[in-house]
Amino acid sequence: MTKYRPASALEGRIASGWSLVISAALTAAIFAADTIFIISPALSVLYILPLLILGNSGARALVAHFAAICIGLAITAFVLGLPLSFGPMALPNLAIGIIAISVTARQLIRSERLQRQLAADERRYRGVFNSMAVAIWECDLRPIETAVSDLQARGVRNIRQHLAHHSDLVGDLRRRVLITDVNDTALRMIGVPDKQAFLRQLDDFLVDSDEAFISCITAISEQQPLFQTQTRVRTAKGEELDVLMAFGLEGSSPLERVVVSLFNMTEQNRLARLIAENKEQLARAQQSAALGQMSASIAHEIEQPLTAIQTSLDAATRWLRRDPIAVGEVNASIQTGLHATQRAMDVIRRIRALIIGNTETESSALEIDALVEEATTLIETDIINSGTRVVHVLNARTVLHADRILLQQVVVNLVRNAVQAMAQTPPDERRILIETMVVEDVVRLKITDCGPGWPPEILAEAFAAFRSTKPGGMGIGLSVCRTIIEAHGGSISLRDAETGGATVEIMLPASQPAANAASLSSDLRMQIRKNVASAR
Template structure:
């Protein structure tokens, strides 16, 4: 129609001019020029629109001059004025409409450009059927989406089939390996696998609660069947209550996950190296812990032999010596087992752990170091601590590191009173463990960097011990802090959350 609009506007203008000039109808025929102005909206630019409006007004004046130039009347003047006013007002309104259309067109073009070229996969979807289905569930008396899920466990999969895909951008096709929109639309229900159904239920709950957005991290498949880790966001604006226009943005975070896994492996490797280095510092204590039961085995073995060599062997004494040998061998075996566990390179395991038990086992490894430095050890361990979920070896590494740091701090000859206090307590939903020494302490300005990697106050330190301690405690969902006053010692405290039902 726009192709013939200029010709139609010209014909109409000629007909109106002829009727206004050659007829004697007692009416403002020139008002009909507004149809020419309105028709020009479909083909004329803004300047062209103004020109057409001025031309129509000029034709009106020319027709008035030809028809009434010699004998103008008040009625003819009035009709001319009304016509000119109508044409002028229509032209101005048409100009404003044209301006608004141009702005809207630029905005839409800008949106389409961003939509197609952005580096994030974006899907335009219609959730009208899903919203209607959820509204029916509400009408049927279901209190929430969980109740609906119990009544119909397949509703999430049914909802996926109700989601209508209207458009996607180029990044979506690239991310999922689809050649065009139709291919992706056909494959979409298959790309949403079983692993994503939990996330779909959460999305349905967001729709149920009339939220404006929902975000989740999950796994999808691409067209070739490869698994993709994604972070997706669903925007559900309030001004579209029927959800006929929903934007789903998807980021491929597979590479980020791989980088996080590599970082985790590197951190585990570093923690293992630090554990081995810590065991090197405990060589004297370890040797003592192993030598003590071995020496006892030799002593009891010799005693047993002497009781056997008597003219009348005392079998009761021999049995007692052998029982002592077995007990001492068990002690040596336990020490070696703990050392092997600390030095082994195994994946972290989350099991119920009692912090007091970890501290007790740790003290068996470090007690010689504590005694050599003439440190007065005091334990204040709360009874009936609820277990926490964590890795035994990692938590033991934290405690060993903090105790050795405290003992080494008090080894300075200027420290007169050497006391080490280890406390445990139950806080609000957490287990609190505190290790306090009477060493030289540290300046307040150093506390901000104390847990940074490669930061150390020791001349021969690596600066990794406290950094790894913080990472381990953070991985257990807790926090570690340090406080000190120069000359009055230092205090390190860490917390690990426990579950209330476990405590009860």
């Protein structure tokens, strides 16, 4: 279309020239008739004819000048005709003619300004239309409007259902809808060089099923203010693109120039599919990591029970070698080993449940002070061998509803960590302070050692799985401890102690005061001490 613009401009100039000639000739004829023949003073009204001819041509800029000439000629003719044309209606008729010429000229000038404004708006619209990053089609949807009106006139109420059973009608409407204009983005998206090659039937580009087009027809029949759908279009190279198509429908707007926006969703959909695949792979990787964490956690947590089993069996072997055999001591050592075996089995079962996501605990009423003493006794071998002194300041005297095995394991882990943290501390300074108290219905358990404290780079990630401060450590203990405490509705925090060393604080919701604090069997405590002594 661009290559024809010079010819159109030349034709416009020729038309303007002819309009000027015709207007001038007509003006001269009117003046002659008004002066020579003196037909009527009202003849001056005819001067609006050359003005209208100029106004409807490309010579609108001359209207004001021509109007002034016509008024001058009307007055001249009136003066030259005196006194023959003078009468009671002469001046009123002259005034009417001048007013008619002025009003006509004013309206033509206003029309010319409106035409210029309209042309400027059209150029602005075309500029925005072609520069938008979103592909835009102008479609003539009047065939759909006509078809919908025919169906409604025939009594069809459910347009969607009717179209679903008449695919031939849907296909015919697709072929009848024309694309009347497109912007440059649409040309690039479809891969068409110019508009002439693009302006075809809508059916030439749609590759999707009729469902999207049926939804479009239904939206028009229901006069929906906004319609959008996802569909597929075919490029000039035969490629298929995923697009989001949208257009607005206003009740009074004609359907001959409906602006349809198309947003290319092909890359977004590809990335969405890639993200979904990566999520699935990540889920599988997390499952593998969970299995690895479960295995490492179980290995970490059963180390102490296995050590107790080994110690008990070594002690039983030594008692068997005595002469005479200490049958009672052998039996006690075996019972201790069986107790440690059962504990190892309980730990495996509970840790496995936590790692696979089953954080439900086996709650029972237990006294927190007694639980701390019992847990400390279970790791007494490590405490004695390291030369560490444990100080208990247990003032909670409160019953918790919690999982005994899991909470014991938390205390065991934390005390063992404290013992290992003081490996470089002088033996006479190795001390662990374990405190319990109740503050505003919250049980607070603090374990403080005299080691080097928490390294700053470790403190922020201490609870992460497989993160350890000890050479050869698996980094499982604190991660499992936090899981257990949170499963009981509590919290665990780490900080450096004011007097040096590290502090771990656990806070758990209290249940009710204990009437009689339960304590660990003194026989079992004594038997563990004997086993340690015998193993030496």
